[in-house]
Amino acid sequence: MTALLSILVLVFILVAIWQMVKIFDLTQLSSTAPNDQVANDKDNKINGYLMIGFLIFIYVITIICFVKWGDLPLMSNSASEHGPDIDSLMIISMIIIFIVQTLTQFLLHYFAFKYRGEKGKKALFYADNNKLEAIWTIIPVIVLAILIIQGLFTWTTIMNVNEEEDPLIIELYAQQFNWKARYGGEDNTLGKANVRLIDIDRANILGVDESDPNAQDDIITTELHLPVGRPVLFKMRSQDVLHSAYMPHFRAQMNCVPGMITQFGFTPTVTTAEMRDTPEMKDKVANINNIRVEKSKELVANGEEALEPYTFDYLLLCNKICGTSHYNMQMKIIVETQEEYDAWIKTQKAFKNSLVNN
Amino acid sequence: MSAHADTHDAHDDHHHKETFITKYIFSQDHKMIAKQYLITGTIMGVIGVIMSLMMRMQIAWPEEPNVIFQTLLGKWAPEGVMDADIYLALVTIHGTIMVFFVLTAGLSGTFSNLLIPLQIGARDMASGFLNMVSYWLFFISSVIMVLSFFVEAGPAAAGWTIYPPLSALPMAQGGSGAGMTMWLVAMAIFIASSLLGSLNYVVTVINLRTKGMSMTRLPLTIWAFFVTAIIGIISFPVLLSAALLLIMDRSFGTSFFLSDIFIQGEVLHYQGGSPVLFEHLFWFLGHPEVYIVLLPALGITSEIIATNSRKPIFGYRAMIASILAIAFLSTIVWGHHMFISGMNPFLGSVFTFTTLLIAIPSAVKAFNYITTLWKGNLQMNPAMLFSIGLVSTFITGGLTGIILGDSALDINVHDTYFVVAHFHLVMGISALYGMFAGIYHWFPKMYGRMLNKNLGYIHFWVTAICAYGVFFPMHFIGMAGLPRRYYTNSNFPLFDDLQDVNVVITVFALVGGVFQLVFLYNLFSSIFFGKKATQNPWKSNTMEWTTPVEHVHGNWPGEIPSVHRWAYDYSKPGQDEDWVSQIVPLKEGEEELQH
Numbered sequence: 001m002t003a004l005l006s007i008l009v010l011v012f013i014l015v016a017i018w019q020m021v022k023i024f025d026l027t028q029l030s031s032t033a034p035n036d037q038v039a040n041d042k043d044n045k046i047n048g049y050l051m052i053g054f055l056i057f058i059y060v061i062t063i064i065c066f067v068k069w070g071d072l073p074l075m076s077n078s079a080s081e082h083g084p085d086i087d088s089l090m091i092i093s094m095i096i097i098f099i100v101q102t103l104t105q106f107l108l109h110y111f112a113f114k115y116r117g118e119k120g121k122k123a124l125f126y127a128d129n130n131k132l133e134a135i136w137t138i139i140p141v142i143v144l145a146i147l148i149i150q151g152l153f154t155w156t157t158i159m160n161v162n163e164e165e166d167p168l169i170i171e172l173y174a175q176q177f178n179w180k181a182r183y184g185g186e187d188n189t190l191g192k193a194n195v196r197l198i199d200i201d202r203a204n205i206l207g208v209d210e211s212d213p214n215a216q217d218d219i220i221t222t223e224l225h226l227p228v229g230r231p232v233l234f235k236m237r238s239q240d241v242l243h244s245a246y247m248p249h250f251r252a253q254m255n256c257v258p259g260m261i262t263q264f265g266f267t268p269t270v271t272t273a274e275m276r277d278t279p280e281m282k283d284k285v286a287n288i289n290n291i292r293v294e295k296s297k298e299l300v301a302n303g304e305e306a307l308e309p310y311t312f313d314y315l316l317l318c319n320k321i322c323g324t325s326h327y328n329m330q331m332k333i334i335v336e337t338q339e340e341y342d343a344w345i346k347t348q349k350a351f352k353n354s355l356v357n358n
Numbered sequence: 359m360s361a362h363a364d365t366h367d368a369h370d371d372h373h374h375k376e377t378f379i380t381k382y383i384f385s386q387d388h389k390m391i392a393k394q395y396l397i398t399g400t401i402m403g404v405i406g407v408i409m410s411l412m413m414r415m416q417i418a419w420p421e422e423p424n425v426i427f428q429t430l431l432g433k434w435a436p437e438g439v440m441d442a443d444i445y446l447a448l449v450t451i452h453g454t455i456m457v458f459f460v461l462t463a464g465l466s467g468t469f470s471n472l473l474i475p476l477q478i479g480a481r482d483m484a485s486g487f488l489n490m491v492s493y494w495l496f497f498i499s500s501v502i503m504v505l506s507f508f509v510e511a512g513p514a515a516a517g518w519t520i521y522p523p524l525s526a527l528p529m530a531q532g533g534s535g536a537g538m539t540m541w542l543v544a545m546a547i548f549i550a551s552s553l554l555g556s557l558n559y560v561v562t563v564i565n566l567r568t569k570g571m572s573m574t575r576l577p578l579t580i581w582a583f584f585v586t587a588i589i590g591i592i593s594f595p596v597l598l599s600a601a602l603l604l605i606m607d608r609s610f611g612t613s614f615f616l617s618d619i620f621i622q623g624e625v626l627h628y629q630g631g632s633p634v635l636f637e638h639l640f641w642f643l644g645h646p647e648v649y650i651v652l653l654p655a656l657g658i659t660s661e662i663i664a665t666n667s668r669k670p671i672f673g674y675r676a677m678i679a680s681i682l683a684i685a686f687l688s689t690i691v692w693g694h695h696m697f698i699s700g701m702n703p704f705l706g707s708v709f710t711f712t713t714l715l716i717a718i719p720s721a722v723k724a725f726n727y728i729t730t731l732w733k734g735n736l737q738m739n740p741a742m743l744f745s746i747g748l749v750s751t752f753i754t755g756g757l758t759g760i761i762l763g764d765s766a767l768d769i770n771v772h773d774t775y776f777v778v779a780h781f782h783l784v785m786g787i788s789a790l791y792g793m794f795a796g797i798y799h800w801f802p803k804m805y806g807r808m809l810n811k812n813l814g815y816i817h818f819w820v821t822a823i824c825a826y827g828v829f830f831p832m833h834f835i836g837m838a839g840l841p842r843r844y845y846t847n848s849n850f851p852l853f854d855d856l857q858d859v860n861v862v863i864t865v866f867a868l869v870g871g872v873f874q875l876v877f878l879y880n881l882f883s884s885i886f887f888g889k890k891a892t893q894n895p896w897k898s899n900t901m902e903w904t905t906p907v908e909h910v911h912g913n914w915p916g917e918i919p920s921v922h923r924w925a926y927d928y929s930k931p932g933q934d935e936d937w938v939s940q941i942v943p944l945k946e947g948e949e950e951l952q953h
Contacts, residue, residue, distance in 0.1 A: 006429065010875075017813070017879045020774070024812055037808035037889050038896065043815070047738035050819060052747070057823060058750075061830050069834035069859065090767055097757040104724060112733040112746050116738060117668070122936060124733035125928040127670040127951055133722065144714045147760060147918075152707050154766035159703035176530065176621070195620035207620070240621040242633055243523040244698065244773065248839035250772045255699050257577040257633055258523055259617025262700035288854045296428050310851035317850075319515045319773045319841045321449075322524060323531045324442050327844035331740045 023138040041118055042175045048116030055109035059102070077280055079314065079335065080250040087251075092150070096143060102300035161265040167231035170224070172316070173206050174236070174243035174256040176323050179316055182206060183219040185350060191215020195239050195258075203356045207239075210355070218351040224316060224333040226268045227341035233265040244320035247333065249275075255320055268335045275335075276312045285312050376911075383527050384494075385487030389909050391493050392472035393804055396797070397491075399464020402500055402883065404874075406455040409448045411871045416440045418857075418864035420846035434512070436786045437690035442845040443532050446515035447507075449843055450533070453518030454503065454541070458548055461651040463496050465793045468652060470559050470583040472800060476902035478576050479568025479921065481912040484561040488554050495551035499544045506540035514541035517843065519640055521613040526607050529622050538608070538870075549598045556594075563587075568901075570921035575940070577900050577925040578671060581678050582657020585599065585685045589646045589653075592689060597643035600636055607631070614948050615907020633803050637699050641692035648785050649688040653681060656723060656752075659745040661925075662799050663727055665898045667734030668936045670926035670951075677878050680719035686877035687716045697765040698772055706765040713763035717756070735929070735936070739896065740814025744795035748788050749821050754826075755783025758833065773843075776836025778830045787825045794818075797881070802895050806907045807888030813880040817873065824870025832857050897937045904941055923950055 039047075078087055078243035115123075161167065169181035169188050182188045191212040198207040208215045226232055234247055238256035245264070246253045254264035275281055288310050295308035336344070385391060408430070415424060423438030434444035471489065475482055483489045506513040515533030516525035520541065528535040563584045567576075573576045576584075603614040607628075615636040616628035666669040671677060693701065693709030727749045736742065758780045761767045771777065794817075801809045840847065847853045847860075895905035900922070905913050919941040927938040932948065944950060 006426075014879050015877060017876060018883070020808055021813060034892055035895055037811045039737045039811065041743075043811065044736065044738045046816065047743060048736075054819075054822060058826060061826055065831055065834050069838065086766055086770060089764070090761065090770075093761050093764065093767065097760065101754060101757055104728065105750060107728050108731070108746065108749055108753070110611070111734075112736060112738075115667075115734045115736050117730060117735045120520060121735045123668040123735040125670065125931055126672065126729075127926065128673055129676075133673050133676050133726075136725040137722055139717060140656065140718050144717055144760070147764065148711055148714050151710055151766050152765040155703065155706060155710065155764075156767060158769070159706070179910070195618045196625050197619050198625065199651070200623065220924070225492075238862050240619055241530050242521050246773075246839075246841065248770060252817075253698050253769050253772055257631075257700045258619050259632055260634070260700060266700075268833075271576055284855065288851055291854050292851065307851075308700075311851075315850070315852060317841055321446065321843045326446070327442065328849045330850070 001298035039117070044116040044118065051109045051112040051224075055105060055254040058105055058109075062319055062354070063100075071280075072340075077275070077278060078249065078251050079250065081269055082154075082158045083158065083251045083269075089147075089150055089154050093147060096147070115161070115175075133135030158266075159264075161233050161263065163233075165231045167233040167265055168227070169233050169235065170226075171206075172224075172234050172236045172245050172256065174318070174322075176236040176240050176244065177318070177325035177329040178222070179224075179318075179329065180206060180238050181224045181331070182208070182223050183221070183273040183298070183345065183348075184214075185219055187214060187217060188260060189214045190235060191218050191351070193237070198239070201356070203354060206237075208351055210352075215349075216350065216352040219345065219348045220351060220354065221348055222331065223343055224331055225344050226333065226335045227338045228268055228271045228335050230338070231265060231267045234263060236262045241322050242320045243322050246317045247314070248317070249314050253319060271335045271337060272312070272333075273316060273336075275314070281312055285310060364841060384490060385911075386482070386490045387911060387914075388471045388475050388483050388489060389804065390488070391489050392468050394493050394587060395467035395471060395496070396804070397675060398497060398500060399460050399468060399502075399793075400878070401490075402455050402459040402504075403464060404878070405504065406452050406460055407871055409452040409455070411867060412440070413448050413452065414864040414867045416445055416845070417847070418861045422847050440845075443512055443515060445845040446531075446536070446573065446843065447513045447533050450514050450517055450520075450541075451503070451507070453480055454514075454545075457518060457547070457647065457651065459500055459822040460648070461497075461785070461789045462552065463548070463795070465789060466583065466586060467493070467555060468656050468793075469579070469796050469800070470555070470587070473579055473902060474559055474562050474583055474803060475566070476803070476905060476913060477580050477925075478563060478566060478571055478636065479901050479914075479918050480562060480566035481914075482788060483558050484566060485558055488558050490557065492551045492554035493548050495554070499547035499551060502540055502544040502669070506537050506544070509536045509540065511535045511537060513537040518735070519637075519644065520604070521640070522604060522607065522636050523619055526604060526616055527619070527621060527626075539605075542605055542608075546598060546601055549594045552590055552594050559583055559587040560591065568918050568920055574675075574934070575921055575924045578660035578674070578677055578681075579657040579670070581681055582653045582660070585681050586650050586657075589685050590593075590650050591687060593643040593646040593650075596639055600643075601641035603637065603639075608662050615796045634696070634699055634701060637696050638692070641695045642689075644664075644689075644695065645692040646685075646688045648781070649684055649720065651789045652752075652785050652792075653684070654682075655748060655789040658792045658796040658799070659748050661898075661900065662741045662745045662795050663749075664928060665731050665799075665896050666737040666745070667730050667737055668737065668928045669730055671726070671732045672729040672922070673722070673731075674926065676722055677726055680722045683719040684716060687712060688721070691716065691763075694763050694765070694768070697768045703937050707903075710763060710765045714760060716763075717760055720752075720756055724749060724756070737896070739798065739811070740811055740818055741795045741799035741896075742797065743815070743818040743822075744791045747818065747825075748791040748795065750822075751783045751789045751791065751825065754830075755780055755785070755788060759784065768777065770839075771836055773841055774836040775832050775842055777841050778842050779832035782832075783825075783829045787829065794821075794877070799896065800902075801881075801884065801888075802891035802907075803902055803905075805885050805888070806891055806909075807884050808891050808895065809884045809888060810880050813876050817877045817880065820873040820876075821870055824866045825872070827866030828863050828870065831863055833854070835859050897935070899927060899937050899939050901940055904939060927951075 314333035427435035428438035613631035
């Protein structure tokens with residue numbers, strides 16, 4: 001029935017268009033002339049003005065977007081040591097883009113308006129100018145050279161992990177559709193592991209090598225705790241399909257690839273508690289909670305449960321399509337002081353004690 | 359082949375009898391094949407757009423019952439609530455259809471077929487038979503791709519990039535069973551079709567140019583189609599090999615892309631392969647593919663902007679050089695899709711460098727278009743509007759490329775909606791505008807009738823506003839960290855404040871989508887009832903407008919005219935009219951421009 005109705009609606013829309021076209025054509029005096037479907041002076045004029053209108057539309061939508069969403073806390077407020085480098089590069093790039101965009105869109109639409117066709121006017125025969133072309137080849141070259149150089153420095157700094165800083169080694173382990181973290185334990189060294197060693201009956205879910213002495217004190221958790229100020233080096237594994245460990249607040253992301261170990265390192269600089277206390281985050285959370293309260297009212301009216309209020313936490317998200325529940329593959333990250341971290345890690349079971357004997 | 363060449367030579371004697379089947383179905387005439395591509399591409403486009411609208415509705419109003427879902431998706435939307443698996447399938451098939459079936463086959467197939475012989479002065483393609491085979495392979499592959507929606511476990515759902523292991527293991531995802539097999543078969547056939555087409559284009563452009571049509575007198579459309587075909591020949595076979603290796607992994611137990619996998623309680627035997635290898639193979643096509651989609655659109659735009667500005671295209675040689683530069687660079691930048699794939703970070707540096715270089719020829723093109731408008735006498739036909747729109751979205755979308763191409767910045771925006779906004783503007787919308795522009799401009803040549811211009815204006819302005827309304831705000835939710843390909847964002851309260859943006863985007867998308875009906879109406883009604891076209895309605899210089907309005911087999915009755923000048927003698931001083939067809943000899947004392 002709905003299908004039939006939809007088809008009927010579609011047919012009516014088409015008939016309406018047909019009728020409108022007919023009426024419009026009848027109002028046009030020249031509709032019998034040949035080539036009346038080619039733009040005439042009137043069309044050129046109307047569309048020329050519309051070009052200016054469209055230019056204004058582009059500027060307005062740009063301004064609205066920047067004012068409303070230009071300062072979402074995720075774009076500022078990075079929580080890692082290299083975060084500000086990425087953010088400043090981002091800002092430089094954005095400024096360049098903004099300038100180029102504003103100018104070129106202006107020229108494009110303004111010319112389209114200014115030089116709109118009129119009968120009897122003749123265009124300028126202007127086919128070439130090597131000087132001009134050299135200019136707009138060289139300017140992008142210079143601008144891009146600057147961006148490339150700064151980009152490469154930033155990239156190299158981020159990706160080169162300095163092992164001498166004694167980073168905290170943590171394995172991020174991905175599976176459909178959850179994350180696990182494995183800490184190296186007291187020796188800060190991860191035991192060997194392979195999916196072929198997975199033994200569900202013994203609760204060895206990550207396939208850690210039971211005979212490896214380094215593995216004995218490993219700690220497997222479902223929450224990621226990081227001490228603030230200490231470099232962390234993540235070793236990433238996946239047991240089934242590609243996943244991507246995305247930690248947007250820390251400007252960090254790396255794919256987890258079955259069959260190989262990938263890595264990414266950063267130093268968290270802001271604890272969860274501090275981040276919750278920043279004015280931007282307070283605003284954001286208050287705003288989100290307002291939205292959730294509104295939504296809850298609706299839900300309750302429909303006899304459903306209300307939403308829980310939101311408190312901020314850092315998150316690890318999966319950012320590579322990985323199957324049905326890809327949209328819900330997350331792990332909480334808690335950045336805390338060294339003391340809090342030490343206290344937490346003491347409460348966690350070492351690998352050798354977590355195995356089930358049967 | 360030789361028999362066919364004979365019919366060309368002997369086209370004058372009208373013994374060549376055509377039945378309905380040889381004329382409309384198994385036609386070897388390039389003009390008919392172009393129409394077949396156009397109609398098939400348009401139908402695929404409608405399917406692809408409907409899919410995107412369903413995705414947008416799901417994102418804006420997640421998990422809410424929707425009659426449209428219930429009607430169109432059936433068992434995949436129990437009681438009208440979309441299933442998470444089918445969402446991913448929509449993502450996948452929408453991407454595949456739009457990139458390959460609409461913007462590669464629909465755009466290149468239509469206009470390369472129509473324009474290459476007509477604009478270079480040839481009777482037909484080098485091989486009409488291969489051309490026909492190419493279309494029918496494309497048709498078969500379209501049918502298989504669409505039919506994959508009717509497979510028990512659903513169509514392919516691993517994203518259009520079909521990264522293994524997700525795409526390789528039926529236990530990882532429902533769509534990776536028979537659905538993925540159909541996807542791979544459809545794509546293998548598609549690639550065969552595309553290669554036959556491309557080879558034909560290249561051979562035709564090299565061998566069948568009429569007397570006087572030197573390479574530097576070719577219209578820029580032909581240059582774009584020619585270079586596009588070459589990129590296709592270089593890169594499509596690599597995707598074919600990736601698909602074949604993936605089929606081996608899926609069906610014959612090899613381990614090209616798979617290693618160390620534990621899934622659903624068991625260890626699989628695969629060892630030693632790497633998904634990263636697949637990513638390399640995929641993107642070795644995948645990135646040039648962007649330019650396979652975009653270059654024809656830019657070529658069409660060059661031609662239309664020059665014609666409607668009544669001015670020569672500015673910097674003809676620079677335009678050719680930038681097409682060549684883009685084509686060359688496009689084959690050495692694929693790694694920018696893989697900065698965080700786990701490949702060596704040093705490679706990331708190399709690919710950042712090559713990627714950002716592409717901005718240079720792109721900037722040259724954009725500035726040359728703008729300069730072509732300067733001091734012109736712009737005829738605001740719908741085709742011209744879409745061409746100007748293309749330059750606008752090409753700039754807006756292209757500029758964010760310098761963020762995504764920069765490996766350090768890519769870390770944080772990779773696979774977020776920022777990427778979605780970027781590529782939809784720079785290749786999706788731009789190429790679509792190129793296709794629309796081409797249709798409005800060459801419709802009179804294809805069907806001998808005119809499209810209605812007022813419907814064209816409505817179509818353009820609503821589409822232009824909606825395109826920006828959809829994709830401009832999308833950058834910002836991407837920068838706020840929202841990952842793409844999430845069925846719903848409601849599990850992340852963190853993103854609750856982005857929901858209103860998503861609703862705005864969806865509203866723009868729905869309005870824009872519905873207004874495509876205006877175009878469809880215009881297209882299909884004008885085929886039969888449009889105003890009769892004159893021979894050269896836009897007063898264009900290129901050769902296709904010297905053929906009669908009524909199509910003849912072999913394009914020109916009698917001799918093929920020879921060419922005496924380049925395609926852009928618009929408003930040339932000393933001429934009576936503001937255009938001079940390429941086939942008009944130089945006047946006495948007139949100098950050909952040393953362009």
